[in-house]
Amino acid sequence: MNKNILELKNVDFSYGKKMVLNNISFKIRKGTFTVLLGLNGAGKSTIFSLITRLQNLQTGEIEINDYPIKNYSKALKDIGIVFQEPTLDLDLTVKQNLHYYGSLKGLTFKETLISIEDEIKKLELEDVLNTTVRNLNGGHRRRVEILRALINKPKLLLLDEPTVGLDLKSRFDILNYVRDLVKRENLSILWITHLFDEVNEDDDISIIKAGKIMDEGIVKDIVTKYEKDNLVDTFNFLVR
C-alpha cells in the first residue's frame, strides 16, 4: 500500500509561454503535516490549483490517495479544501453554507451537520450557526471554511495560505486546531504558506522557488543538512 496520500511527479505548467512550474515532484506522507513554503509568485497557488483541478494538468502526474487526478471522481472524493480567498456565500447563514457544501459532497442536510457535530464545538462555532456570514469577523469566517472542508471526513486537507489577513491569535488558533487534526484524526495536511512562524521543526516541508522544488524533507533535517541555525537561514540560502 502506498504510504503517500498525495504525489506530484514531473509536473510542468505554463500560463501561455510563461513557465510557472518546472518539473515539480513532491509528496505528502499519510498522517503528516506538510508545509509548502515559498515566496509570493513561487508557484504555490498554481500547485494548489492543479491538485484541486481548478487548472488542468499539462504534463506530469498527480495522484491523490492512489488515484490519478484524471480520475477526479475518486481522487477528489476524500479531500477537503480551504482556499486562500473567501469562498463562503455572504448572504447565507453558516448552517446554510454548510448544507450547501454538504450537498455537493452527496450528503443530506442532516448528515452534513452530524458529520461535523464535534468539530463545531471544537471550533466554538455553535453560537454562530444561524448567523449570516456577512456578519462574522474574519477569524470566524476562516474557522467556518475549515469546518466546511471537514464535512466529508477527508483524508487529505489542503489549505492555501489560510491565515492570511488574520490577527496573531486567530492565526495560531487555526494552526493549532489543524495540527490537532493530524494527531486526532490521522489526517494528512498540505499547508501552503510563506510565513516561517507557522512551521515546526518536525514538519515535513517542501521549499519552492520560481516553480522549482529546492529541497524537501523534515524541517530539522534540512536545516542540519545545510548547516544552518534555523529555517529562515536555510530558506534564504536555498532561494538566494
Added chain:
Amino acid sequence: MKKYISCMKGIIYKELIRFLKQKSRFFSALVRPLLWLFIFSVGFKTALGLAITPPYETYITYETYIVPGLVGMVLLFNGMQSSLTMIFDREMGSMKILLTSYINRNYLLFCKMFATAIVSTLQALAFLFIAKWYGVEISYYGILITIPVIIISSIILNAFALFISSVIKQLENFATVMNFVIFPMFFLSSALYPLWKIKDSSILLFNLSSYNPFTYLVEAIRFALYEKFDTQIFLVIGISFIISLLMAFVGFKLKKV
C-alpha cells in the same frame, strides 16, 4: 445516484435562499418588463395593427401580444446576469467550491443553470400574474402549462449566456452584454412585433429574426400560454436545448482561469 440528487437539491436550495434574501433583485427584474407592459405598450399599440395569427384565434390587444416577449426578456436578463456571475465567481468566489467537487463538472453546471431557471421562472410567473391582473387575457391553466416551457427556455438562455461570456472576453461586463447581446437578441425577435411586420419593412431583418433562437423561445411561450402546440417551434427548442448545453460545457471548459 444519491449524490447527484443531493447535489441538485443543494444548488437549487442555495439559489432560492439567495433569491428570497435579495428582494431588490426580484423587484428590479420585475420592474423592467412591467415598464414595457404599462408604458411602452400603451404608447405603441396605436402605431401597430395586429392581424389574427396563430396561436391567437381572434383580434388581441398589443399588451396581450407582447406578454410572451416580456417573459422572454425576464429570462434573457436573468440568464445573462447569472452566467456573468458564474464566470466572475470562477476566478474569485463560490464557483471554486463547485468546480473542485468530485461530481462531474458538466452536471454541476447543468444544476446551476437549472437552479437559475427555477428562480427566473418564479420571476416570470410573478410577471404573468401581474399581467393577468392588469387585464391581459391569459388563463391560469395556460400559465400552468407554460411553466415547463419557461424552465427549458431559461436553461437554453443560461447556457447560451454562459457560452458567450466564456469565450468572448470583452463580454465580461454587463453594459457591453446589454448592447451587443441582449438588445440585438430581443429586438431581432418576435417579442415586440410579429415577424410578418418585420418582413414588410426589411427582408434582411426578417431573415435574421427567423434564425434567432430567441424568436422560437418567445413563440414557444406564446403557444404554451394559449394552450397550443406547434411542432416546428418545439423541434427548434429541443435542438437549441441540446446545442446550447454543449456550447456552454465546451465554452466553460475552454475558459482560462
